[in-house]
Amino acid sequence: MSAKMVLMHTSPHPQPYRRTIFAALMEVVKIDLIVVPAGFVVAIVFWIIGLGSQLPYSAIPEWAFALWATVSGLSVSTLGFDFSLAPSLVTLGLWFLVATGAKRVVRATAADSPTESVEDPGGWWALMGTALGTFVVVYAGPLLVLSIVVGQATVTPLGFLRLFLFLVTAVAWALIRVRGIGDIPGLSMLADETWSVAAGLARRLLWAAVALGAIVLVAGIVIRWGDVDDTLQVYSSPVAAGIGLIVVQALFAPSIFYSALSWIAGTGVSIGDAGTSSAFRSTSAPVPDVHVLRLLGGDYPAWTAAAPALLVLLGLLCVILGRDRARDIAAQSWTGLGIAIGILFVAFEVLALFAGGALGPLGLSGFGPSALTSALAITAWIGVGMAAGLLLIRLSGLHTEYTEFSDDDEDFYAEDEPEPIADDIVNDDERR
Structure with missing residues (x-):
């Protein structure tokens, strides 16, 4: 009976994890609802410009997802050209969009588990890791699949490193902005000042x-x-x-x-x-x-x-x-x-x-x-x-x-500190 009670006490409750995963999914959906339509709008504009060459309609989704891949740092080969130089201003805007979504995920997760507990010291990081891991995987997974299958992207070591740094820096920025450096191993020893x-x-x-x-x-x-x-x-x-x-x-x-x-x-x-x-x-x-x-x-x-x-x-x-x-x-x-x-x-x-x-x-x-x-x-x-x-x-x-x-x-504040009033000056029975 006691072993069962200990197991029940140390096992994490699934409800916070479900809320965390759902919150991360919703944040990624919000980002995708902005990025993907914007990519299709740009692709349609380029398709209209190139209409004189009688390009097929299939070029629109190909260009849309190729643009998403290029902005994220991947390499794309289309129309006989190689593109791996990301339009960095658009990349910076997308980075802020992803970082803002990660920031909301961190804030919601921190509200579910404000601090580590003595009984379960790893519980806070397990919940935060689940939140951020879900956010990164759910964002990067469709991006890689659609970019490779539809957008003709190629995953090179440099491109994968770019995408990795793109997501890791956005998540790190969000975590530091919400929680500070006290929760990060290796940085907690630094003074806030x-x-x-x-x-x-x-x-x-x-x-x-x-x-x-x-x-x-x-x-x-x-x-x-x-x-x-x-x-x-x-x-x-x-x-x-x-x-x-x-x-x-x-x-x-x-x-x-x-x-x-x-x-x-x-x-x-x-x-x-x-x-x-x-x-x-x-x-x-x-x-x-x-x-x-x-x-x-x-x-x-x-x-x-x-x-x-x-x-x-x-x-x-x-x-x-x-x-x-x-x-x-x-x-x-x-x-x-x-x-x-x-x-x-x-x-x-x-x-x-x-x-x-x-x-x-x-x-x-x-x-x-x-x-x-x-x-x-x-x-x-x-x-x-x-x-x-x-x-x-x-x-x-x-x-x-x-x-x-x-x-x-x-010294100034020490000199101006008021001296304590003796207890015998004020009687508890007197009016104050």
């Missing part, structure tokens, strides 16, 4: 990197405006071509900005088998008539070799600008700086994997920054600037000032 400062610094660095990439691109277009203008003259309608090219480049904006950072860092951008273009070397490889691609060809001035200093300056300024922020970074010291660098590297590595691939013929069969070296180089240059910034804060005495200020605060 340390994580908050490091995450804020990493976020500031990412936005600053986007701004730097945009500035470099604009400067390159201004300096080489003649070459950029020549790209439009080959089209029958330069105005319409310019508008269309701007829209297409906007769809790949995150990859373009990251490629600009790789060019600055010296790892450069590969253009098929024709070489690599970077701040240290130029190439004369033929490229399609697109504005930003024209910036990769031709010779560069000698002073472009100093471009990595921009990344060092970016890291330096993000650390020292803002007195309160500098104090917080100095208070967390090298631990906070190391965590911020780690977050930055993970973000850049994911971007690097999605920024390269094949996009049809004309020298773009193997296009993009190196996924192995570009993230390391960019993070290293920025890390040098961050370390220099922390050293400058320490040399300026701001860290000491912060510490002394905290000690003075403690």
Whole structure:
């Protein structure tokens, strides 16, 4: 009898698991009801454009699921072209959609099991693992089946790695946003203040990197405006071509900005088998008539070799600008700086994997920054600037000032703390 009672006490109740699985299924259905119709709308538009070639109706679902596969990082071969360079702006939007759905799953699961119990310490993680595992499997399963069977997608190691990172980073972001880092093994030892400062610094660095990439691109277009203008003259309608090219480049904006950072860092951008273009070397490889691609060809001035200093300056300024922020970074010291660098590297590595691939013929069969070296180089240059910034804060005495200020605060509040009233002053029988 006692053994039976113990078994009943330790066995998890199936009701929370059923609710968890159902909640994950509903979130995936919501996402699919947005993604799949949107893919069909885009495919129908392309089918109408290509109607002059008498394309069959079967091309519509094929293109719709091929688009879903490409946006998710898989490789697609259709109409004699290879596509594995994801439109990164659309990919980023889909990532936020998936991450938001995972966030709702985590919040609902946390409500069913707010914390681990002493009797069943693994129960919370079992329920959360069931929720997130169901969410990932139910989303990735139909995607892979429909993309391979209908969309002519091919599951390559790189494509599978992209899809894996796409889902894992979305789920990790959702879990951290809802529960923080205290529930994650290996990160629970970090103080909340340390994580908050490091995450804020990493976020500031990412936005600053986007701004730097945009500035470099604009400067390159201004300096080489003649070459950029020549790209439009080959089209029958330069105005319409310019508008269309701007829209297409906007769809790949995150990859373009990251490629600009790789060019600055010296790892450069590969253009098929024709070489690599970077701040240290130029190439004369033929490229399609697109504005930003024209910036990769031709010779560069000698002073472009100093471009990595921009990344060092970016890291330096993000650390020292803002007195309160500098104090917080100095208070967390090298631990906070190391965590911020780690977050930055993970973000850049994911971007690097999605920024390269094949996009049809004309020298773009193997296009993009190196996924192995570009993230390391960019993070290293920025890390040098961050370390220099922390050293400058320490040399300026701001860290000491912060510490002394905290000690003075403690003494101030200790002095102003009211003394306890003696028990014999107030009688319990007296009116208060």
